[in-house]
Amino acid sequence: MTWADTLLLLPELIAATGASILLIVPVLGGRARGHMAKWAMLALMAVTALAVIGSTYAVAGVQQTPTFRAMFAVDAFSVFFKLLFVVVIALVTLLSEDFLSEERYSTWEYYSLLAFALCGMMFMASGVSLITIYIGLELLALSSYILAGYYKNHEESTEAAMKYFILGTVSSAILLYGISLIYGVCGSMRLSTIAAALSTMLSNDALMFGIMLLAAGLCFKIAAVPFHVWTPDVYVGAPTPISAFLSTGSKAAAFAVFARVFYVAFPAFHLDWSNVLAAIAALSMIVGNLAAITQTNVKRMLAYSSISHAGYSLLGIIAMNEMGLRGILIYTMVYVFANLGIWATILMLRRHAYAGESVEDFRGLHKRAPFAAFSMVVFLLSLGGIPPTAGFIGKYFLFAAAVQAGFGWLAIVAVVMSAVSMFYYLRLVVAMYLEEGSGAETIYSPSLRFVTALSLTVTLVVGFIPELPIRQVIESSSHLVGRVVQR
């Protein structure tokens, strides 16, 4: 380990240090200035983003710089995701502002935990060894449990946190068990070493079992059927900004890990695990979309919709080709922004604690908040995959990848299911534009406006001029794809 290594670690160090500072501030007398916390957090995000960008210069020209005995690597892939995470956390910070001031919860600890979560996510994106990935994941999960229960005076929030905690621990145990089996067979936790070990192996039951358990643990994090049971309850119960975080940042991090682990470590056994994941993906799309149709609670509907989106994204992993990996990156980004925009609108409609939840709250929104209603339509169309929104581009890559990899049936399921998904997305459009009535009042703060505007910009830019983001994605993923081709 050298000082250069530590420099590569700068973003994580900054996030962790920042989290600690945010913790100390109230003790030093900052408690009274709760509103300052938001700015401190945003500043921290800005510095972290700079550090992430700075680290790209450190690896310029190098595909990957593994450090710390090849447990941690800075590469274009991790930088892509880290930047995404920083933006997500910054936006969640903005989303949280009103919630915190209205409910009068302590702000500094809240942001501190968000920063810890960010730190964990960045470890996940950079982890090239199962052990670092696992600890990063735990750091994220632990922060999420507490944040989900931050609404301490609402039973639902506490209950959601408890459910999330217990089930998360179960899934974490499953994951760890999988890792230990893989370690037992391959003798290493480094992804590249595992890949090398696997390439000389024939079929191996214990190993397959380990891979299955690992996949199960990760499927829990991305909320894929049948590991999705926690999602609706937690999204409904948790504080709304945290639901937004769980459905975007947390999932994106899990997908970063999913993609890296499976593309780097397990290409040799693709034939064996792809069918399992295909079944999980198909189930997620079908159950998620169908269950969403009958929901009238928007948060619950979004939870089921996010389950189905996990299914779409899985296509990219199942396909195991260049386009699939690109698809995952694009789709994750696209999905994150569309979802954050929707959550911003929901937060805007919150009346006391839990409004913005029922479809009725959205009635006649286009009269009361035309900009919000319009952007909401764009986000919904993006989630439904209608061109020329960003969602179409993402789905297009994923579905094309599935067809290319010979999973045509899965692509058909996906396309049909995304048609079905328009059923419930359109219901919100109908409520906003085609129904009269007085829905919930709107409290449209500048922060929410900013989140909506930024998400809208990304959704439209990726839709209209996708060339640039796609180039970026190709650059960010090519070195992982290279390994696939080598096998």
Place this chain on the structure above:
Amino acid sequence: MLDKLWLIPLIPFAGFLLNGLFGKKIGNGLVTAVALAASGLTAMVSTLAVFQYLGAYPDHGRHLDRVYNWFTAGGIGTDVAFQLDPLSIVMLMVVTWVGFLIHLYSVGYMGEEDGYGRYFAYLNLFLSAMLILVLGSSYLFIFVGWEGVGLCSYLLIGFYYDRDYAAAAGKKAFIVNRIGDFGFLIAMFLMFNYAGTVDFAGVQSMAARGQLTPTVITAICLLLFLGACGKSAQIPLYIWLPDAMAGPTPVSALIHAATMVTAGVYMLVRSNLLYRMSPSAMMVVALIGGLTALFSATIAVAQNDIKKVLAYSTVSQLGFMFIGVGVGAFTSGIFHLVTHAFFKACLFLGAGSVIHAMGGEQDMRKMGGLRKKIPTTFWTFTVATIAISGFPPFAGFFSKDEILASAFATPYFPAVGKLVWLMGTVAAFFTAFYMFRLWYLTFTGDFRGTHEQEHHLHESPWTMTFPLQVLAVLSIIGGFIGLPQMLHTPVTNLLEHWMQPVIPEIEGIGKLIEIPVGTEATVALVSTLLAALAWYLARQRYRGRGLAADLATEQSHPGLVHTLENKYYVDEGYDATVVTPLRQLSIFSWKVIDGIIDGTLGLVGYTVAAIGDLLRFFQTGNVRNYALMLFGAVVILMWVFA
């Protein structure tokens, strides 16, 4: 102009933005000005572009205007590029000019409605999307327009949201279309996989060079046709179109008669090379077209809502177009598309004028004797009725007979061709019958509505009658662009020559149809005689007698009339076979798969009292079941897959 083709869809889009954002503030007068300016300017700019094209491409080749690179990285993208060729030009002219006329008409028709600005914003947006669809140079790019028109159609059908069925109808239209789109999307993926491109010219040249296997071509053709079935309302995806009549009548004229629903026909003609290489796919298209034409024509006979009759008529006429495409007479498909745009738009707008005069009444049983009260509407409607019924020398006669003659003479599948011809001819007979039934019920006899309505009756303002007159004239002379060979006029088959570059003769690929003069004359004679017979029968039954004859039939054959009135119970069938199970499946996945926990495992003990109790929470409750489920899933993974 040629290097600025992107302006054409952009102008109406600007109109959409202006009216959509400021419609409420600027008042109806300015909204009208913006909307008319946008659509009129579009039409003029398009015409200018066409003239420049004629000057620049004397051989009528393909003009490509690449705007920017949408996405090509990753090898599955395409450019944002517009093209102009004879086929695009035909569509462009129809869409922009008919579109302009209908904008004009809407000014009068929608004048008193709420949401005037919103209406024109949507209408302009539709025009923009439709122009992308018509001018786009690759399958992927026209897909943008394809979805865009679907979205606008959805918004416009649901325009009268205070009528509860309108929103449902809009949603139905959108979802059914999405089902069709799945065919389109998968077809594109196949093109990428096997041809490496989705550019029209690229795919066609790959196919022409034999780079694609017949199986792939057939698959692509059938999938594209599935997409076309959704958009163009063919069996089994036609069910949305009759419901779409919930929207304002000018919308029905523009979107659901003249332009959007013909997009499927346009796309198939665009892909004519692929179809010619796959006779089996063509046969499917021809048969579905024939069935749809016949089936919906019979339904139209028993409808009493004036717009519903026209809606089923549209489905039926679209079926004719697909017959043309399916039997290999691509030009005649486009020919019928053009004439249909004229006379059907005229019919819908006329119906709109009638409804306007009747104060919103759409039921023909309450009309009658309107001939004297609304004379302009009457004569334009009459012209269009004669045109659609297929009497020479009106527009519909030439296009329909070219299709029927081609079906009779098709070299691809002679026997099936004769069958399709038979279906088409019978459908044509029904067409004349239901149109004259409509005509007699509406315009002759005594007025059957209320006194108030009678008092209210008035001719529509000029903004409405002017488009009617223009379209009526076009319905008369529109057929002259495709005069058949046998007439030996100086300008025979104008359209076919015009379309030559789009439907090239290529060695070894399905030849084009040569219709013997004898066949053509016979077919024309037969269908004209049948149309005359239908007219005679309708006259006997309905002239001045209202619905007495229908009531008599109902008494003697209650089953038949009911079946027809209820549209063969297709909607009910869909409800029973698709919608209800889907809903049940939804409830199943939600309540059972998720509720394995609460429901099946039955934690009834999860009571209100348990809420505040953390300890009980730990020990009962969902979590235990959730965990059990997680564990079960892992065990299944282990045993089934590992």
Place this chain on the structure above:
Amino acid sequence: MVELAVFFVFAAVAVIFALVVILHRNPVVSALSLVASFFALAVMYVLLEAPFLAALQVIVYAGAIMVLFLFVIMLLNLQHQREETTRPIQQALGYVFSAAFGIGLIFYLIKYAWIRAEQTTPFNSDARAIGIRLFEAYVFPFEMVSILLLAAIVGALLLSQRTDLRGRPTTGVDHPSGQNPEGAAASPRTGQPSFDAGQPSPAAASRRADPHHEGAK
């Protein structure tokens, strides 16, 4: 031979006490049985020539963690808590899944051991070797864990902070006395943080009554 005998004896002990943990109704007994089971496991480590791991097992698990468990159980006064009713089907499914899981695991491990039976290099597990590896090769994850623990401490404190009866958090921005709010965490009643805030609101209660059926229309 002796080794084998010791192994089987202690394996049996470990399994039996593990069963007691999950089957006994009294949580204190369960916790103590877990300690016993851990001791038996420690013996296994000794047999595998890993005395340092055995010591760690006893000190960390049996010593620290289980004692903490016992404290919590006693503080919450759980020993008389009767087990809530479990649905028979729940139980049955639980048994079936567990059995399937266990059988599968044994099956796979035996199969795997069969293939790799020849590998017998003992691994070096004295305190020195482990220490060196931990602070050299694994220093990175080791340090990551410290961040994880920090976050965990923050979380534990936050969740266990008491709220006053009006449902206002004592850590709120307008904390009246300005005293160190963390002081509240020292309260012995921290085990039941938020539910002594009074009865749930009727709205929350009705929502809860029908958690899955809000959209049943």
